[in-house]
Amino acid sequence: xxxxxxxxxxxxxxxxxxxxxxxxxxxxxxxxxxxxxxxxxxxxxxxxxxxxxxxxxxxxxxxxxxxxxxxxxxxxxxxxxxxxxxxxxxxxxxxxxxxxxxxxxxxxxxxxxxxxxxxxxxxxxxxxx
Amino acid sequence: xxxxxxxxxxxxxxxxxxxxxxxxxxxxxxxxxxxxxxxxxxxxxxxxxxxxxxxxxxxxxxxxxxxxxxxxxxxxxxxxxxxxxxxxxxxxxxxxxxxxxxxxxxxxxxxxxxxxxxxxxxxxxxxxxxxxxxxxxxxxxxxxxxxxxxxxxxxxxxxxxxxxxxxxxxxxxxxxxxxxxxxxxxxxxxxxxxxxxxxxxxxxxxxxxxxxxxxxxxxxxxxxxxxxxxxxxxxxxxxxxxxxxxxxxxxxxxxxxxxxxxxxxxxxxxxxxxxxxxxxxxxxxxxxxxxxxxxxxxxxxxxxxxxxxxxxxxxxxxxxxxxxxxxxxxxxxxxxxxxxxxxxxxxxxxxxxxxxxxxxxxxxxxxxxxxxxxxxxxxxxxxxxxxxxxxxxxxxxxxxxxxxxxxxxxxxxxxxxxxxxxxxxxxxxxxxxxxxxxxxxxxxxxxxxxxxxxxxxxxxxxxxxxxxxxxxxxxxxxxxxxxxxxxxxxxxxxxxx
Numbered sequence: 001x002x003x004x005x006x007x008x009x010x011x012x013x014x015x016x017x018x019x020x021x022x023x024x025x026x027x028x029x030x031x032x033x034x035x036x037x038x039x040x041x042x043x044x045x046x047x048x049x050x051x052x053x054x055x056x057x058x059x060x061x062x063x064x065x066x067x068x069x070x071x072x073x074x075x076x077x078x079x080x081x082x083x084x085x086x087x088x089x090x091x092x093x094x095x096x097x098x099x100x101x102x103x104x105x106x107x108x109x110x111x112x113x114x115x116x117x118x119x120x121x122x123x124x125x126x127x128x129x
Numbered sequence: 130x131x132x133x134x135x136x137x138x139x140x141x142x143x144x145x146x147x148x149x150x151x152x153x154x155x156x157x158x159x160x161x162x163x164x165x166x167x168x169x170x171x172x173x174x175x176x177x178x179x180x181x182x183x184x185x186x187x188x189x190x191x192x193x194x195x196x197x198x199x200x201x202x203x204x205x206x207x208x209x210x211x212x213x214x215x216x217x218x219x220x221x222x223x224x225x226x227x228x229x230x231x232x233x234x235x236x237x238x239x240x241x242x243x244x245x246x247x248x249x250x251x252x253x254x255x256x257x258x259x260x261x262x263x264x265x266x267x268x269x270x271x272x273x274x275x276x277x278x279x280x281x282x283x284x285x286x287x288x289x290x291x292x293x294x295x296x297x298x299x300x301x302x303x304x305x306x307x308x309x310x311x312x313x314x315x316x317x318x319x320x321x322x323x324x325x326x327x328x329x330x331x332x333x334x335x336x337x338x339x340x341x342x343x344x345x346x347x348x349x350x351x352x353x354x355x356x357x358x359x360x361x362x363x364x365x366x367x368x369x370x371x372x373x374x375x376x377x378x379x380x381x382x383x384x385x386x387x388x389x390x391x392x393x394x395x396x397x398x399x400x401x402x403x404x405x406x407x408x409x410x411x412x413x414x415x416x417x418x419x420x421x422x423x424x425x426x427x428x429x430x431x432x433x434x435x436x437x438x439x440x441x442x443x444x445x446x447x448x449x450x451x452x453x454x455x456x457x458x459x460x461x462x463x464x465x466x467x468x469x470x471x472x473x474x475x476x477x478x479x480x481x482x483x484x485x486x487x488x489x490x491x492x493x494x495x496x497x498x499x500x501x502x503x504x505x506x507x508x509x510x511x512x513x514x515x516x517x518x519x520x521x522x523x524x525x526x527x528x529x530x531x532x533x534x535x536x537x538x539x540x541x542x543x544x545x546x547x548x549x550x551x552x553x554x555x556x557x558x559x560x561x562x563x564x565x566x567x568x569x570x571x572x573x574x575x576x577x578x579x580x581x582x583x584x585x586x587x588x589x590x591x592x593x594x595x596x597x598x599x600x601x602x603x604x605x606x607x608x609x610x611x612x613x614x615x616x617x618x619x620x621x622x623x624x625x626x
Binding site: 034037039040060062063064065087088 | 303528544545546548551602603606607
């Protein structure tokens with residue numbers, strides 16, 4: 001299970017990468033492996049305002065349809081449209097090319113609520129029990 | 130059990146559409162004589178005749194028999210699809226319905242027989258569920274849910290409120306949030322407790338002035354009875370909210386406990402699950418909605434009424450109704466089948482069916498719980514959920530186990546649902562299965578687990594004994610190909626007047 005040290009994580013298995021006052025968001029390696037082969041992705045539109053726990057997209061695998069939630073408050077300022085054509089990228093490069101949205105945060109200190117890599121690793125271990 | 134050799138007994142076979150087999154004058158069957166329908170002012174003959182295949186009886190029978198051999202149905206073997214209640218469809222229901230099918234809707238005298246029959250069915254359903262009134266028209270479960278949510282929406286509006294939230298637990302059927310959305314509500318997902326049922330204290334945490342209702346399935350999709358349902362109903366009612374019950378799993382409790390007594394305000398039942406009408410293949414189904422007195426005036430029209438002379442009629446004069454949800458009489462054939470089922474098994478019969486369904490499921494759970502992972506150990510009723518956790522290390526997943534079962538002559542259980550269990554296998558044998566068949570199923574499951582340990586390679590690429598072997602589901606989902614033919618255009622070439 002790959003858990004990059006420099007990223008932040010949610011309990012719903014999204015990751016976030018701080019880029020100045022914005023947060024780039026995707027789903028973790030654990031999430032993609034649990035979902036299995038992703039066959040369809042739909043993301044919210046540019047400019048959509050979101051709060052923590054609100055939907056930023058929907059991911060469909062052969063097993064199930066899952067919603068992807070925003071880790072922070074802010075506005076979606078970039079959307080990775082290439083996922084629509086190549087949803088399988090989430091399975092092959094979930095921390096790289098398969099990022100989903102970039103959110104301009106209302107309050108950059110909000111990321112303090114997210115988990116670091118070690119905390120997320122511990123969380124996954126506790127969940128597995 | 131044909132696990133050890135590669136067999137494919139089905140040749141590549143594409144069944145043609147009936148319309149392409151059509152040729153003039155093949156259908157020589159006689160049409161019934163018209164009856165005297167009296168005053169038919171409202172009815173006119175169709176201006177255009179539909180394009181129908183002109184085809185002999187034997188060709189028709191062979192077509193459908195060939196199609197049925199490419200399929201798997203409850204008449205062939207055990208169909209333990211969890212939360213779907215794939216029970217035996219008694220043949221007496223087909224026989225009885227065939228007599229009703231000859232009644233023309235314009236024959237008002239004969240229609241009294243239909244109306245009084247479905248009125249009887251409504252009464253039975255009300256008694257079984259402990260509810261006050263019923264609309265028989267919704268066409269299936271999800272349609273019943275939508276009708277129920279529209280009723281609640283209207284009831285909330287009627288007291289000048291604008292509540293928009295409906296709470297739905299994480300074990301709910303996927304149709305629940307969909308029905309809420311279509312009815313104009315916003316769904317809020319709530320987690321069920323650690324033991325696999327929803328607790329009153331958890332519901333309390335999510336209650337505020339915006340909550341219109343909670344949708345609860347009882348027993349839920351883990352097969353667990355929602356034991357705090359009465360307290361949940363009380364706190365919902367104190368909050369001015371309604372309790373909706375998804376009756377999909379009513380087979381586990383019918384004749385034993387009644388949703389109405391648990392505080393449920395509105396619910397649907399699935400006649401094609403619980404009451405023996407055929408299920409699957411796209412329908413038709415039956416999803417009657419039942420309500421308490423407080424919600425009765427919002428039920429769909431037409432309403433079935435009985436006048437002082439004892440005659441039945443349909444009335445549209447209900448100003449608070451949500452309106453029509455289906456053409457008149459719903460899927461009436463399914464209603465007649467459900468009534469036939471209820472009359473043939475009787476009150477003791479449905480109680481026995483529920484008890485046997487629970488016994489069968491618990492027999493399977495007890496037999497399989499050592500070999501397969503059982504994520505929730507709370508007592509269960511008519512179904513239970515296993516996971517692939519013990520097989521995963523060998524690289525075998527739920528999907529492999531499900532496909533393998535097909536080679537043993539079973540329909541797979543429900544997989545990857547409920548979502549609270551990763552790699553879920555949800556098993557519901559129903560009361561239909563005899564002990565011998567249950568044993569055959571546990572033998573097959575044990576054998577699969579053994580093969581996962583000794584040679585996982587032989588488990589992949591299954592099934593091999595079915596008309597269609599292992600399909601590439603990922604490829605199919607990513608490269609959707611819809612095939613569609615226009616009957617009119619085929620017909621104009623093939624069918625002569």
